[in-house]
Amino acid sequence: MAGEPQSDCLFCKIVAGEIPATVVRETERTLAFRDISPKAPTHVLVIPKVHYPNAAALADAEPEITAELLFQAGEVAADEKIVESGYRLIFNTGAGAGQTIFHAHVHVLGGRPMNENMV
Numbered sequence: 001m002a003g004e005p006q007s008d009c010l011f012c013k014i015v016a017g018e019i020p021a022t023v024v025r026e027t028e029r030t031l032a033f034r035d036i037s038p039k040a041p042t043h044v045l046v047i048p049k050v051h052y053p054n055a056a057a058l059a060d061a062e063p064e065i066t067a068e069l070l071f072q073a074g075e076v077a078a079d080e081k082i083v084e085s086g087y088r089l090i091f092n093t094g095a096g097a098g099q100t101i102f103h104a105h106v107h108v109l110g111g112r113p114m115n116e117n118m119v
């Protein structure tokens, strides 16, 4: 069924607590945790607990959760004190764009100059 956990999905395993992660925020429907391979001083991933393969599929099926995901990304940025200096939100979509985990997620990146091309 749409949104159901996938047994071969790393982020579904993190949601289920089967794989550890450094969680920085959690709501009933979202989870935010530090990227295992940070590309900036702040590099947090915010994910919906439900499984959709990318942000567009999530937005199509679950617009409210998508809005919550973006709100939580902003809350992470505030917690990390990177609002004033600026931060970047990235949704890689498709292998050709560098997506490696096919469970929707937004990268929150900041804490260093973010005005060059990266990620």
Ligand code: 5GP
Pocket: 010, 019, 021, 022, 033, 034, 035, 036, 037, 038, 045, 091, 092, 098, 099, 100, 101, 102
């Ligand atoms: P993508 O390339 O799909 O947009 O982003 C996937 C991100 O997940 C990568 O930045 C990668 O470093 C991160 N990642 C991969 N495996 C793990 C893991 O086991 N734990 C955490 N916290 N992050 C992971």
Ligand code: ZN
Pocket: 005, 006, 009, 010, 011, 012, 013, 050, 051, 052, 102, 103
């Ligand atoms: Zn998943």
